[in-house]
Amino acid sequence: MRVVSLVPSLTEAVAVTLPGALVGATDWCTHPAGLDVTRVGGTKNPDTDRIIALAPDLVIANEEENRAPDLDALRAAGLEVLVTEVRTLPQAFLELDRVLTASGARTRPRWLDEAQAAWTALPAPAEPVTAVVPVWRRPWMVLGRDTFAGDVLARLGVHHLYAAHPDRYPRVPLDELRAAAPDLVVLPDEPYRFTADDGPEAFPGLPCALVGGRHLTWYGPSLAEAPRVLGEALRPSGRTTGL
The missing domain is CATH 3.40.50.1980 (Nitrogenase molybdenum iron protein domain)
Incomplete structure (x- = not known):
């Protein structure tokens, strides 16, 4: 599986879970440290020609981070584009599952279970x-x-x-x-x-x-x-x- 990520947090999620799957990421994808992939520009102005040339099996995007015209150009070139929507914490966990499965993960990573447990264990907030x-x-x-x-x-x-x-x-x-x-x-x-x-x-x-x-x-x-x-x-x- 060859994956290009246009979302910094999803770049980190894929890189940590599926070493070697990422072939491209944005200039703003700073984690994990030392990530060695082709850089494809910014989240708002990706180099679509460079992405197409990488021939990825999947491009990961987000409806807020990325612009529809860029994603449409990638689809027009025959690439599969997965667009996430994350407005709440429960949505984040669902979308992370979806992204990692689409990127080739066969099991749920431990860090995702730990993250969900950390938030579930939070006590009810006191006076806001x-x-x-x-x-x-x-x-x-x-x-x-x-x-x-x-x-x-x-x-x-x-x-x-x-x-x-x-x-x-x-x-x-x-x-x-x-x-x-x-x-x-x-x-x-x-x-x-x-x-x-x-x-x-x-x-x-x-x-x-x-x-x-x-x-x-x-x-x-x-x-x-x-x-x-x-x-x-x-x-x-x-x-x-x-x-």
Whole structure:
């Protein structure tokens, strides 16, 4: 089986489960470390000719990560394209099963069982913490409705204040974000790379939690450790305060 993945988290899932199956991945596919495959461009602008030349048996994509015209071009060239949709944690587990089976896995990998067990074992959240979750600045954009990251946070007891917004990633002025007075500002390191020096200063007086995007937004092997890693980052001891 020859597989090209256009989704970083699914790249990691296939590479860890089926060594040697991947022949191509995007420039943003950073895990596992040292992955040696042909790079086919970005998730939004893949080199479709290069993908076609690799003659894969399967191309793995996602309805949010990848653009329909690119996937249509691959199908027109006779390639099989599997498109995933992941908006919740249960969907993630179902889609991972589907992707790995389609990629040639004959048994369910241990890491997937461990990931599902880690999330199942979570205690019921206490009083929810309110949050805003910026994913970009210039302009400021935040998590809105119907997102995988929002579902992950909700299971950890963090309710983001724009969960009912009509848009999935609304643009919200900074003044409005501050005025919302959340208990917490969650700042991931992707797609925008928020850091201790770039992000918290925009929210003076508000607790900020810097979290890894791989644990917040990726659906792959990182799901096994995500409850612990995110839980530690979201606790008061793991937070910083905007100056």
